[in-house]
Structures are given as structure tokens and as C-alpha cells.
Amino acid sequence: MSTKAPAVPGSSPVDKAGGAAATFVDQRLGSNRFLARNLGKVFPDHWSFMLGEIVLYSFIVILLTGTYLTLFFKPSMVEVVYDGSYVPLKGVQMSEAYASTLDISFDVRGGLLIRQMHHWAALIFVAAMAVHAFRVFFTGAYRKPREFNWLVGVVLLTLALAAGFTGYSLPDDLLSGTGLQIIRGILQAIPVVGTWAAFLVFGGEYPGTDIISRLYSAHILLVPGLILAMVTVHLIMVWTQKHTQFPGPGRTNDNVVGYPLMPVYMAKAGGFFFVVFGIIALIGGLATINPIWIFGPYTPDQVTAGTQPDWYIGWLDGALRLMPNVESVVFGYTISWNVFIPSVVIPGILFTGMALYPFIEAWVTGDKREHNLLERPRNAPVRTGIGVMAIVFYGLLWIGGGNDLIATAFNLSINSISWTLRISLIVLPPIAFYVTKRICLGLQRRDREKLLHGYESGRILRLPHGEFIEVHEPLTVKEKAVIMSKVDHAPLPLPEKADADGVRNKWYRVKRLQSRLSGFFYGANIPRPTDAEIEAAQHHAGQDAALEAPLHAYEDADQIQAFHGGVLHHPGMPATNAEQASGSPSGH
Amino acid sequence: MKFLAARRRSPIVASSLLILALGATGAVYAAVASVQPAVAAVGAQTQVEDGKKLYLEGCSSCHGMQGQGAGTGPTLIGVGAASVDFQVSSGRMPLAAPGAQAVAKDPSYTPEEVAALSAYVASLAPGPAIPTAEQLDFADADVAEGGVLYRVNCAQCHQAAGQGGALTQGKYAPSLMEATPKEMYEAMITGPQSMPVFADSTLPEQDKKAIMAYITAMQEASSPGGLSLGRLGPVTEGLFVWTAVAAALVGAAVWIGIKAR
Numbered sequence: 110m111s112t113k114a115p116a117v118p119g120s121s122p123v124d125k126a127g128g129a130a131a132t133f134v135d136q137r138l139g140s141n142r143f144l145a146r147n148l149g150k151v152f153p154d155h156w157s158f159m160l161g162e163i164v165l166y167s168f169i170v171i172l173l174t175g176t177y178l179t180l181f182f183k184p185s186m187v188e189v190v191y192d193g194s195y196v197p198l199k200g201v202q203m204s205e206a207y208a209s210t211l212d213i214s215f216d217v218r219g220g221l222l223i224r225q226m227h228h229w230a231a232l233i234f235v236a237a238m239a240v241h242a243f244r245v246f247f248t249g250a251y252r253k254p255r256e257f258n259w260l261v262g263v264v265l266l267t268l269a270l271a272a273g274f275t276g277y278s279l280p281d282d283l284l285s286g287t288g289l290q291i292i293r294g295i296l297q298a299i300p301v302v303g304t305w306a307a308f309l310v311f312g313g314e315y316p317g318t319d320i321i322s323r324l325y326s327a328h329i330l331l332v333p334g335l336i337l338a339m340v341t342v343h344l345i346m347v348w349t350q351k352h353t354q355f356p357g358p359g360r361t362n363d364n365v366v367g368y369p370l371m372p373v374y375m376a377k378a379g380g381f382f383f384v385v386f387g388i389i390a391l392i393g394g395l396a397t398i399n400p401i402w403i404f405g406p407y408t409p410d411q412v413t414a415g416t417q418p419d420w421y422i423g424w425l426d427g428a429l430r431l432m433p434n435v436e437s438v439v440f441g442y443t444i445s446w447n448v449f450i451p452s453v454v455i456p457g458i459l460f461t462g463m464a465l466y467p468f469i470e471a472w473v474t475g476d477k478r479e480h481n482l483l484e485r486p487r488n489a490p491v492r493t494g495i496g497v498m499a500i501v502f503y504g505l506l507w508i509g510g511g512n513d514l515i516a517t518a519f520n521l522s523i524n525s526i527s528w529t530l531r532i533s534l535i536v537l538p539p540i541a542f543y544v545t546k547r548i549c550l551g552l553q554r555r556d557r558e559k560l561l562h563g564y565e566s567g568r569i570l571r572l573p574h575g576e577f578i579e580v581h582e583p584l585t586v587k588e589k590a591v592i593m594s595k596v597d598h599a600p601l602p603l604p605e606k607a608d609a610d611g612v613r614n615k616w617y618r619v620k621r622l623q624s625r626l627s628g629f630f631y632g633a634n635i636p637r638p639t640d641a642e643i644e645a646a647q648h649h650a651g652q653d654a655a656l657e658a659p660l661h662a663y664e665d666a667d668q669i670q671a672f673h674g675g676v677l678h679h680p681g682m683p684a685t686n687a688e689q690a691s692g693s694p695s696g697h
Numbered sequence: 698m699k700f701l702a703a704r705r706r707s708p709i710v711a712s713s714l715l716i717l718a719l720g721a722t723g724a725v726y727a728a729v730a731s732v733q734p735a736v737a738a739v740g741a742q743t744q745v746e747d748g749k750k751l752y753l754e755g756c757s758s759c760h761g762m763q764g765q766g767a768g769t770g771p772t773l774i775g776v777g778a779a780s781v782d783f784q785v786s787s788g789r790m791p792l793a794a795p796g797a798q799a800v801a802k803d804p805s806y807t808p809e810e811v812a813a814l815s816a817y818v819a820s821l822a823p824g825p826a827i828p829t830a831e832q833l834d835f836a837d838a839d840v841a842e843g844g845v846l847y848r849v850n851c852a853q854c855h856q857a858a859g860q861g862g863a864l865t866q867g868k869y870a871p872s873l874m875e876a877t878p879k880e881m882y883e884a885m886i887t888g889p890q891s892m893p894v895f896a897d898s899t900l901p902e903q904d905k906k907a908i909m910a911y912i913t914a915m916q917e918a919s920s921p922g923g924l925s926l927g928r929l930g931p932v933t934e935g936l937f938v939w940t941a942v943a944a945a946l947v948g949a950a951v952w953i954g955i956k957a958r
Binding site: 155157162196198199200229233236237283380400412415520523525 | 797839840845849852854856858861862869918921924931943947949950
């Protein structure tokens with residue numbers, strides 16, 4: 110089915126005009142061959158493949174709205190007296206950055222709409238990135254040969270956080286200023302270089318007069334430039350490596366089943382862009398985001414309750430809030446473990462682990478094959494378990510970031526919330542891993558069951574001799590293909606201590622660890638039924654089908670006849686149904 | 698007279714005469730001085746009496762028979778009328794249930810009863826008085842100046858937008874969105890629960906007026922950006938993105954995905 114769009118010979122005037130235009134361009138750029146080759150490129154189809162598109166489209170909205178904002182925003186910390194149209198701040202001293210943001214909000218035509226669209230789009234940008242990463246992770250799309258693209262994705266996520274945070278701080282309002290104060294504390298908590306690092310970033314004592322313009326150049330030039338470059342690399346890799354696809358009929362590791370770029374995906378992607386743009390414009394117009402006029406201008410002696418960063422930094426704030434107060438003094442210098450661990454060590458471990466995960470998994474499983482067919486989450490219970498465990502860990506930190514709002518909203522003590530979360534952070538992720546793994550294995554068992562016996566139709570049949578059975582229907586071709594896509598991996602064998610010549614295996618311990626880990630990764634999997642088993646089961650299913658046939662006959666014929674025992678022993682009906690009767694008392 | 702004459706030079710005569718003279722002077726002064734405010738004093742006196750009755754009924758089990766405090770409630774000697782007015786008219790007192798903090802609810806006493814209770818507690822010892830109408834008149838106050846003062850003095854607990862915030866062990870700074878100017882003023886001069894006292898020496902009356910003007914402006918402020926999402930900042934914004942917006946976007950993706958089949 111991997112077809113190109115059939116070329117329709119140009120006959121209508123429109124086609125002729127289009128053809129003439131194409132020829133005109135082609136004679137100058139030689140572009141027709143390129144277009145012909147690429148416009149017909151086939152992409153597989155699934156709604157979850159569009160999550161990455163949301164990222165791209167919200168990024169485009171961010172670039173467009175951001176450009177508009179740069180026309181009016183003044184990245185300066187020069188103190189001015191506000192004289193705009195927002196009365197509750199009239200006559201108040203503030204930085205030019207804050208004053209110009211107020212002007213964008215109240216005095217620039219469309220300014221508030223564009224500002225809110227920009228900020229909402231930024232939140233959506235990172236959220237869609239996270240969901241896209243979930244899809245890639247849980248389906249194993251990062252496996253060979255796509256490990257590098259996963260790495261690029263992790264870099265993009267980091268850059269997105271950087272872009273978001275630098276932008277969050279630009280308006281120089283009380284909320285974001287408090288965030289900057291925390292960043293300074295984190296920088297200072299880095300052992301040995303902390304103090305100097307903070308001076309370097311802020312250009313002297315906090316807050317200084319440089320930070321806003323520095324954040325500005327990072328926010329509008331450096332970080333978006335890097336994101337653009339990385340997005341390009343990301344997409345080129347998707348293009349050349351081809352998109353992965355979900356298992357299904359006719360889909361193999363070596364083909365791509367789907368629709369051509371032109372016209373199907375041009376229309377779908379183009380349309381989806383406008384849907385995303387429209388939703389962002391709608392909420393930009395209807396819902397307030399970051400009402401900086403309420404927070405007031407930033408001065409370092411002020412702080413507001415309920416200070417939180419945007420959602421994607423919330424988990425770091427939560428880690429900071431939940432960390433017990435531990436400090437130690439080494440050679441007269443204080444090491445603030447209470448800041449360093451949650452703000453530098455934990456995110457460092459999580460991001461490094463995320464970046465290296467494809468390589469770690471490949472080493473553990475010893476799997477060197479290329480994978481263009483996605484793996485269903487249930488068929489990799491350990492991977493799915495690790496993913497859910499990470500999400501639970503992240504989610505708990507996230508809740509921690511809002512602990513004060515949760516306390517006031519639900520009349521709870523902030524201290525009990527913090528302690529509950531501290532304990533949960535250690536207890537819940539392993540439980541989540543175990544539960545997820547068991548659910549996956551349960552689903553594998555069900556798949557095996559369905560493959561062997563078909564699915565339960567919910568139709569109960571009473572046999573003439575009184576026995577009740579449930580009719581099992583055979584799977585559809587698609588369902589069968591999806592379940593049959595499961596690959597049974599064997600765990601790596603234990604290594605030999607020494608080879609045939611008695612030479613000691615230098616890597617014995619490492620290999621043994623690898624073997625044990627791969628046993629952990631694959632060991633519990635439920636094997637897919639062999640062809641012989643399916644064959645035997647289908648024979649059985651055929652008997653089920655035979656059972657049904659007379660039922661339809663009864664419906665047409667006189668029902669009472671059956672009760673009088675007329676068709677008790679029709680041909681093809683089993684004396685007993687071993688599979689069904691095993692759990693129920695036999696009726697005679 | 699012989700009796701007196703005989704004891705004329707006794708040592709206690711001088712002191713007795715002095716006491717008598719002082720007593721007489723006091724009595725005459727009292728008689729003259731009390732003529733004018735007698736009527737008002739009678740009214741105030743009955744109010745205090747009423748207040749005392751209400752106090753003994755409703756408050757003394759925790760605050761003691763003389764307002765001296767007991768194991769369960771603090772002393773009320775010297776807290777002043779403003780404190781009683783704030784706590785009782787906002788429904789915080791009498792306490793609904795023991796807990797981290799008194800919760801505001803519908804008041805249990807009528808305004809007259811609250812006034813009587815306040816008068817009684819004020820009669821125990823001097824304390825901050827209920828603010829006068831003049832003190833609560835912030836019409837001329839500078840709202841923007843009030844905003845600056847609010848952010849310096851109030852925002853760290855009551856949040857920049859006056860939505861309130863959490864304190865330790867289940868205590869909290871309440872939302873100011875329903876607070877009346879009188880409640881704000883009384884809270885500032887009496888420092889209820891965890892709140893510090895902002896006496897006129899730290900926050901002059903004019904500054905208090907500015908703060909009241911600012912909070913009132915915040916209460917009346919519209920939301921120029923659309924739905925306010927509770928004015929709680931990034932947490933509700935993030936919640937909105939991860940629920941409504943995520944549902945809309947993923948829904949659109951699923952919809953487009955289905956259409957292609």
C-alpha cells in the first residue's frame with residue numbers, strides 16, 4: 110500500500126497553469142526532480158504522530174508573536190516612573206522592561222492578545238513536547254537507528270526550558286523576579302564556583318543592571334536560534350530515516366504504509382497548523398496568563414506568597430520545596446545540599462538518564478537490530494514501568510511545587526503535604542513500576558488468550574444438554590496483525606567464565622550483569638503462541654463456529670423443537686467443551 | 698466636745714484629718730465633674746453590662762471569667778474593642794472548632810451585641826479602638842502608593858493579588874477579596890492570629906488608607922486579559938494547559954487522525 114499519489118495528466122486550465130509555473134521554476138532551479146521525489150513520500154498515519162506537529166506549530170506561533178513583542182519591549186533595567194494607562198501603578202518607579210511590558214499590555218494595539226498568545230503558546234510548546242516524548246518513549250521509537258534523534262529531542266527539551274525561563278523573567282515583575290532570586294540561590298549553591306558563577310551571570314551584585322538585557326539576547330537570539338537548528342536536524346532525521354509505524358496488517362520493519370505527503374499530509378498538516386493556531390489565539394484572547402500588572406514591579410526587598418514558575422519548571426521548584434534542610438561546613442565554607450541536590454543533582458541525573466536511556470536499554474537487551482516498527486507498551490513491561498515510574502516521580506515533585514496553593518485550596522497543612530510528598534517520592538515510584546509491569550504482563554496474557562481463542566463476544570449460548578458456553582469470535586485481521594507483531598526476545602545467556610582455551614573472560618562480571626539485567630527486562634514476558642498452538646486453537650475455534658451455526662438455524666425454525674430434543678446431537682457439536690466446562694459443573 | 702478636745706493632740710489626728718480632707722475634695726470634685734456626662738455614662742455603662750452578660754455566656758469558658766485568659770483561650774485584657782469587633786463580626790469568634798486557625802464564617806452576634814462585647818472588653822483595659830468613619834475614609838488616598846506599601850508589607854503572606862496564601866502547620870493568610878475597609882484597618886492595628894501589628898508608628902494612618910484603597914481597587918478590578926483563572930499565577934495556568942487546552946489539541950489530533958481512515 111506504500112503508493113505514491115497517481116499522477117493525473119494536466120488537462121484542465123488550472124493544471125496547465127500549474128504545469129507552466131512548475132516548468133518556469135524548474136528551468137531555473139531544477140526543482141522538479143526533487144519535488145517529484147519528495148512530495149510523494151509516504152508517511153504512516155496515527156493521531157499520536159501529530160503530537161510532534163503541535164510542538165512545531167506552537168513554536169511557529171511563538172516566533173510570530175515574539176517578533177511582534179520585540180517591536181515594543183525594552184530590555185532595560187533603567188528606572189522610570191510609570192505614566193501609562195494602568196492607574197494602580199501610575200507614578201510608581203519601575204524598570205523600563207516592566208514599564209514597556211505594561212505598555213504592551215494596555216497601550217499597544219493587540220499587545221495583550223499577542224503577549225498572552227505568546228505565553229500560552231510557550232506553555233503548550235513544552236507540554237506538547239513532553240507528550241510527544243511520552244509517545245516516543247512508550248512505543249520504543251527511540252531504538253536503533255533513531256537514538257540520535259532522541260538525543261536531539263532531549264536537547265530540544267532542555268532548550269525549551271531555557272527559552273521558557275529566560276522569557277518568563279523578562280518582564281521584570283515581582284513574580285519572575287522572585288524566580289530569578291531562586292536561580293541566583295541555585296547558582297550560589299554549586300560548590301566551589303557558586304559565588305563566582307552568580308556574579309558572572311548577574312554582572313555583579315544581585316540584581317544588578319545587566320540581567321534583563323542578557324536574558325533578552327538569550328531569549329530572542331541564542332536559544333531560539335539553537336531550537337530552530339535542532340528542529341531542522343530533528344526533522345531531517347525523521348525524513349531520511351523515515352517515520353516509524355505502528356504494527357498492523359501489511360506493515361513490516363522494512364516498509365512504510367501510509368499516505369503520500371502530497372496531497373494528504375499537506376492538507377492534514379496544514380489544516381492542523383491552523384487548528385493549533387486557532388486554539389492558541391482563542392485562549393490568548395479568552396484566558397489571562399501572567400497578569401504582570403497585578404504582581405507589580407520587581408524590587409529585591411519584596412516577595413509575594415504563592416510564587417511559582419511556569420509549569421515546566423514547577424517540578425524543580427517542588428524538589429527545592431521538598432528537600433529537607435541539610436547543610437554542611439567544609440573548611441569554613443557552607444555547602445548547601447538543601448539547594449544543590451534538588452536543583453542541580455536531581456535534574457542532572459534525570460536529564461542524563463533520559464538522554465542515555467536508548468543506549469542503556471540497547472546495552473541491557475543486547476538488541477542490535479533496526480526497529481522501524483513500534484513496540485506496543487505492554488510488550489516491553491520494564492520500559493513502560495520505568496516510564497510510568499519517572500512520570501510518577503515527576504508528578505510528585507510537580508505537586509510539591511504547588512504545595513502552598515494545595516494547602517489553601519483544600520484546607521490542609523503545608524507541612525503534612527510536604528511530608529506526605531517526601532515519603533511518596535521514595536515509596537510510590539517503585540510501586541508504580543511494579544503495578545505497571547504487572548498490568549503489561551496481564552495484557553500480554555490477554556493478547557495470548559485472544560490469539561488462541563478469539564475474543565469474548567459476550568454472547569452466552571445454552572447447549573441443548575444444559576451447558577452454558579460463551580461464544581468466542583475470531584479476531585479481525587488487523588487485531589491479529591497487531592498482536593502478532595510481538596517479538597519474543599530471549600534474555601542474554603550467562604557468559605562463560607573462560608573460553609575453550611581456558612583464557613579468563615576479562616569482562617565476565619560486566620557480561621554477567623548485562624545478562625541479569627536483560628533477564629529482568631525480558632524474563633517475565635509471556636511468550637507469543639507458536640504457530641502450532643495457534644493452529645490447534647483455530648481448530649478448536651472452528652468447533653465454536655460450528656456451534657453457532659445451528660443456533661441461527663433455530664432462529665428460523667421452530668424454537669420449541671430444540672427443547673424437545675430434536676437437534677441435540679447435530680453433527681460437529683462437541684460432547685463437552687473442555688475449554689469452557691473446565692471451570693463450571695457439568696450439566697449431566 | 699470634751700471627747701474631741703481631750704484627743705486634739707493625739708498622733709492619729711493629723712493623718713485622719715488629711716484623709717478626711719482628701720475624701721471631701723474628691724467627693725466634691727466628683728459631684729461637680731460628673732454632672733455633664735452622666736447620661737452618656739449611663740448608656741455606656743448599660744452597654745458594658747450587656748456586653749459582660751454576653752461575654753459570660755459565650756466567651757468566658759475559654760477566655761476566663763474576667764477575660765484573664767484560660768488554658769484554651771488567650772487573655773483579652775488590653776486587646777481593645779477593635780480586636781473584638783474584628784474577630785466577632787467576621788465570625789471567627791466564637792470558634793467553630795479548635796484548629797490551626799479561627800475560620801471566618803457568618804457572625805453569631807448581631808452588630809449591637811458585637812458593640813456590647815467590644816465595649817465590655819474595652820472596659821477591662823485600654824486597647825485599640827474601633828476605627829472611626831474618618832479613619833476609614835480613603836477617598837483621597839494614593840492607590841499606586843498603596844500598591845507599593847501592599848507589596849512591601851502584605852504580599853508575602855496575602856499574595857500579590859490578595860488571594861491569600863499558606864502559612865505553616867495549616868495556618869494561612871486569608872484572601873482579602875471579601876474584606877471590608879473596617880476589617881482591613883482593624884486587622885492592621887490588632888494583628889489577629891499570625892498577622893503582625895502594624896501600629897501607627899510603623900504604618901501611619903495615611904499609609905493604612907493607601908493600602909485599603911489599593912486592596913479595594915484590587916477587589917473591584919476587572920480582568921483585562923479574559924478569564925482570571927483565580928489570579929493565582931502559574932499553577933492554575935499550568936492546570937488549564939494540561940486539562941482544557943491539552944484535551945482540545947489532542948482531541949483535534951485524534952479527529953484529524955480518524956478522518957483520514
